[in-house]
Amino acid sequence: MKVERVASANDPRVTPYRGVGDPELVRARGEFIAEGRLVVQRVLEDPRYRVRSLLVNDAAFGALESTLRAVGDDLPIYLCETSALVEVTGYNIHRGCVAIVERPAAASVRGLLATARSIVALEAVANADNVGGVFRNAAAFGAEAVILSPSCCDPLYRKAIRTSMGAVLRVPFARADAWPAALGDIRAAGFAIVALTPREPAESVDVFASRDRRPRKIAVVAGAEGAGLSAEVESAADVRVRIPISGAVDSLNVAVAVGIALHRCLTPQIVSDT
Numbered sequence: 001m002k003v004e005r006v007a008s009a010n011d012p013r014v015t016p017y018r019g020v021g022d023p024e025l026v027r028a029r030g031e032f033i034a035e036g037r038l039v040v041q042r043v044l045e046d047p048r049y050r051v052r053s054l055l056v057n058d059a060a061f062g063a064l065e066s067t068l069r070a071v072g073d074d075l076p077i078y079l080c081e082t083s084a085l086v087e088v089t090g091y092n093i094h095r096g097c098v099a100i101v102e103r104p105a106a107a108s109v110r111g112l113l114a115t116a117r118s119i120v121a122l123e124a125v126a127n128a129d130n131v132g133g134v135f136r137n138a139a140a141f142g143a144e145a146v147i148l149s150p151s152c153c154d155p156l157y158r159k160a161i162r163t164s165m166g167a168v169l170r171v172p173f174a175r176a177d178a179w180p181a182a183l184g185d186i187r188a189a190g191f192a193i194v195a196l197t198p199r200e201p202a203e204s205v206d207v208f209a210s211r212d213r214r215p216r217k218i219a220v221v222a223g224a225e226g227a228g229l230s231a232e233v234e235s236a237a238d239v240r241v242r243i244p245i246s247g248a249v250d251s252l253n254v255a256v257a258v259g260i261a262l263h264r265c266l267t268p269q270i271v272s273d274t
Contacts, residue, residue: 001068001069001071001073001075001077002073002074002075002076002077003061003077003079004076004077004078004079005079005080006055006078006079006080006084007080007084008084009080009084009087009088011078013076013078014055014078014080014088016052016053016100017055017088017089017098017100018088018089018090020033020089020090020098020100020158021089021090021091023154023157023158027103027154027156030102030103031052031100031101031102031103032101032103032156032157032158032161033098033099033100033101033158033161034051034098034099034101034158034161035093035094035097035098035099035158035161035162036094036095036097036162037060037063037064037095037097038165038166039161039162039165039166039169040054040064040097040098040099041064041067042166042169042170043099043101043169044064044067044068044071044099045067046169048104049101049102049104049169050101050102051071051075051099051100051101051102052076052099052100052101052102053075053076053077053078053099053100054068054075054076054077054078054097054098054099054100055078055080055085055088055089055093055097055098055099056077056078056079056080056085056096056097056098057079057080057081057082057085057096057097058079058081059095059096060095060096060097061077061079063097064097082096085098094162103156106174106175107172107173107174108174109147109174109175109176109182109185109186110185110189111174112144112145112147112172112173112174113145113185113186113189113191114189115144116144116145116172116217117144117216117217117218118142118143118144118217118218118219118220118262118265118266119143119144119145119146119147119186119191119218119219119220120134120138120143120145120146120147120219120220120221120222120258120262121146121147121148121149121176121182121183121186121193121219121220121221121222122134122146122147122148122149122152122221122222122223122254123149123152123179123180123221123222123223123224123229123230123233124149124151124152124223124224124227124230125148125152125153125222125223125224125254126151126152126153126224127153127224127225128153128157128159128160128163129159129160129163129255130153130224130225130253130254130255131148131152131153131155131157131160131163131164132155132159132160132161132162132163132164132167132168132255133163133164133253133254133255133256133258133259134146134222134254134255134258135155135160135164135167135168135171135173136163136164136165136167136255137255137258137259137262138167138171138258138262139164139167139170139171140167140259140262141259141262141263141266142262142266143171143220143262143266144171144172145171145172145173145174146171146172146173146174147173147174147175147176147182147186147219148173148174148175148176149175149176149179149180149182150175150176150177150179152175155168155173156168180230180232180233180236183221183233183236184236186219187238189217190216190217191215191217191218191219192215192217192218192219192238192239193219193221193236193237193238193239194208194215194218194219194220194221194237194238194239194240194241194261194265195221195229195233195234195237195239195240195241196220196221196222196223196229196241196242196243196257196258196261197223197228197229197234197240197241197242198228198242198243198251199228199234199240199242201240202240202241202242203239203240203241203242204241204242204243204244205241205242205243205260205261205264205265206244206264208239208241208264208265209264209265214265215238218265218266220258220261220262220265221233221237222254222257222258222261223254224254225251225253225254226251228251241261243257243260243261
């Protein structure tokens with residue numbers, strides 16, 4: 001391993017980490033930030049990602065040491081005290097571990113549609129935690145890709161990756177530059193567009209899921225909390241579904257709603273090792 005001790009936050013070797021809190025700067029450099037031991041371990045073990053360098057405290061290094069030994073000698077690993085790590089990055093790094101990773105080439109909407117049978121499409125979901133939660137649910141319930149409208153949060157933003165528990169790194173995604181025109185491409189690829197909305201006319205998701213002849217390919221479409229889906233998207237849907245809830249709350253968190261809809265609509269076979 002190529003481990004170098006950093007004694008001061010002013011060390012020029014860790015200069016690239018001074019901008020990791022600025023998502024636009026990181027993206028402009030063609031990079032994304034992996035934060036936390038679980039997420040960093042996943043990018044280290046996945047050959048699709050090229051980690052440029054790693055900044056860790058002693059505890060995180062100890063937890064990742066076996067993985068790092070398998071990586072080889074080309075990866076720069078900077079070891080520092082937690083206080084220096086915070087001073088360099090400008091915030092309290094989750095579990096003392098952050099990596100700068102080369103951003104992969106963007107996938108295309110049509111490329112993803114060619115191989116998937118179930119997808120999630122998001123409209124104007126700008127909250128990083130919600131986007132990360134949707135990806136985590138997509139991985140859990142078998143959705144094979146996520147399509148995002150132009151105003152959605154970048155899934156490779158560090159908070160979205162962390163909230164997704166690394167699912168963003170496994171579930172393919174693409175940004176649709178033309179929205180909602182991209183729904184036409186989704187339909188042309190054989191998907192039934194299933195819009196999540198509490199507005200009429202919408203049938204219960206359980207009613208839709210219990211149909212004897214459900215669509216073979218499904219695209220679950222959801223919008224941001226509050227505004228929900230635009231009128232254009234709702235009118236373009238093949239079916240509108242709602243999740244029945246009590247009158248005690250106005251709506252569900254979008255990631256929760258997507259998770260329920262995927263569970264009902266995809267009904268995956270979950271194998272237990274008991």
